[in-house]
Amino acid sequence: MISHRQRGLISVYAFTANGVAMGTLLLYAQLIWFLPRIELSKTVNLLPYCVAVFVGMAASIGYVRHRGYTLHRIGWFGGMALAARQVFFVATCIFALMFATKDREVSRLFLGTYLILLSGVLTVLHASFPRLLAQMLFSDNAQLPTVFIGRGGDLENIDDWIENREHLGIRPVGFLSETKPTRAERAIAPYLGRLENLPRVLREKQVRQVILLEWILETETVENIVEMCEAEGCRFLIHNNLDARFARPLIPVQEGGRHFLALQEEPLEDPLNRAAKRALDIAISLPVVLVVLPPLCLAVWLMQRTQAPGPLFFVKPRGGQNRREFKMFKFRSMYLKEHDINQQATAADCRIFPCGKFLRRSSLDEFPQFINVLLGNMSVVGPRPHLPQHDTDFSQISRVYRVRALVKPGITGLAQINGYRGEITDPEKLHRRVYWDLYYVTNWSLGMDIHIILKTAIHVMFPPKSAY
Numbered sequence: 001m002i003s004h005r006q007r008g009l010i011s012v013y014a015f016t017a018n019g020v021a022m023g024t025l026l027l028y029a030q031l032i033w034f035l036p037r038i039e040l041s042k043t044v045n046l047l048p049y050c051v052a053v054f055v056g057m058a059a060s061i062g063y064v065r066h067r068g069y070t071l072h073r074i075g076w077f078g079g080m081a082l083a084a085r086q087v088f089f090v091a092t093c094i095f096a097l098m099f100a101t102k103d104r105e106v107s108r109l110f111l112g113t114y115l116i117l118l119s120g121v122l123t124v125l126h127a128s129f130p131r132l133l134a135q136m137l138f139s140d141n142a143q144l145p146t147v148f149i150g151r152g153g154d155l156e157n158i159d160d161w162i163e164n165r166e167h168l169g170i171r172p173v174g175f176l177s178e179t180k181p182t183r184a185e186r187a188i189a190p191y192l193g194r195l196e197n198l199p200r201v202l203r204e205k206q207v208r209q210v211i212l213l214e215w216i217l218e219t220e221t222v223e224n225i226v227e228m229c230e231a232e233g234c235r236f237l238i239h240n241n242l243d244a245r246f247a248r249p250l251i252p253v254q255e256g257g258r259h260f261l262a263l264q265e266e267p268l269e270d271p272l273n274r275a276a277k278r279a280l281d282i283a284i285s286l287p288v289v290l291v292v293l294p295p296l297c298l299a300v301w302l303m304q305r306t307q308a309p310g311p312l313f314f315v316k317p318r319g320g321q322n323r324r325e326f327k328m329f330k331f332r333s334m335y336l337k338e339h340d341i342n343q344q345a346t347a348a349d350c351r352i353f354p355c356g357k358f359l360r361r362s363s364l365d366e367f368p369q370f371i372n373v374l375l376g377n378m379s380v381v382g383p384r385p386h387l388p389q390h391d392t393d394f395s396q397i398s399r400v401y402r403v404r405a406l407v408k409p410g411i412t413g414l415a416q417i418n419g420y421r422g423e424i425t426d427p428e429k430l431h432r433r434v435y436w437d438l439y440y441v442t443n444w445s446l447g448m449d450i451h452i453i454l455k456t457a458i459h460v461m462f463p464p465k466s467a468y
Contacts, residue, residue, distance in 0.1 A: 058088030079126030138169035150213030203380035285373040303355040310336030326377040329368035382410025383437035
């Protein structure tokens with residue numbers, strides 16, 4: 001299987017990079033005597049530091065796997081970025097070892113210059129070695145002459161995949177189709193006729209892999225292809241093109257011995273992930289509610305008393321998780337007059353009193369929502385909640401809008417830090433906001449939450465133009 005080849009390539013490469021990192025440390029220790037101003041005691045034991053380098057490189061293997069699909073063409077800038085991440089892990093392990101052992105014999109200058117040297121060595125290795133390693137592992141004897149079967153136009157859909165898997169040994173030798181292939185498909189693989197020619201093609205071309213480019217409903221046809229492949233000892237794959245049929249990605253799910261296809265990942269359905277997110281919410285919201293909010297309430301109340309007397313908070317229903325409504329707290333920033341609450345605030349809204357404009361622009365009017373976070377009907381990070389009427393209106397524009405309700409709404413979110421906050425003036429802005437909200441729902445991580453919180457803090461200090 002191609003996937004096993006890819007995983008094997010990544011594992012071999014990661015092991016090689018680890019060996020190079022440790023070898024660089026030992027070699028540098030031998031060459032240090034020829035370099036001025038850098039001294040290394042002859043009694044120092046480098047073995048623990050080799051172990052630290054090994055652990056650091058092993059801890060960073062996730063970044064190598066992440067680049068797995070394009071590892072063979074990572075380039076110099078990609079290689080530099082990957083090397084920087086790996087050196088960070090190595091440095092952390094080395095200095096943790098120094099702190100734990102209180103080693104005073106090893107030269108800090110030696111270790112610092114080693115890390116700089118390692119960064120350069122790994123950059124060169126990443127930029128040049130993966131493709132060479134693939135050529136060594138999947139040489140002529142390991143090539144996979146591949147025949148594709150499908151309708152005209154199907155082969156073009158995986159052209160990029162074929163191009164990016166050639167280093168693993170895939171070699172297109174032909175295309176079989178009941179319809180006339182396009183010119184682009186002929187450029188990818190030569191046309192070898194109709195499906196009835198498959199037995200002859202398998203023998204003459206010494207085919208080792210057959211890929212069916214689409215699901216075929218006729219079970220008998222597929223079974224005949226499988227039997228012909230098995231008779232010749234060929235691998236057989238079916239390209240899952242359901243994503244294209246449904247115009248959306250489908251996520252394979254294995255549960256209880258059964259296989260399903262889902263519309264999206266939901267990492268926050270994991271109780272441990274929910275617990276981690278809830279712990280972060282409490283750790284942030286509790287100090288804000290106890291320390292920041294009381295004096296802020298007094299200051300806002302004084303502003304309101306002088307410019308727009310009335311209640312301190314603006315409390316109205318919002319759409320929450322699983323479409324359950326809740327009462328959301330905000331500092332009141334508008335005059336206490338009868339007006340349509342479903343009307344979005346605009347840049348020059350006459351309903352907003354002067355200090356209310358400052359509250360809205362600085363996002364201080366949102367601070368009471370930390371009470372909602374403590375109560376558990378909001379999170380610090382999540383899709384922004386809207387009025388029920390807006391939820392209804394927006395769902396008519398974006399058919400996937402309601403998917404946002406799979407998670408708790410938030411004080412800030414991925415859409416907001418990407419510039420989609422405030423008034424929604426046209427459908428495109430709504431679509432972009434929903435896109436980022438759904439990206440958050442399907443790709444949540446604790447690191448993403450922390451990144452969004454830090455980015456939001458910058459926006460509070462330097463408000464964007466859309467803040468009003």
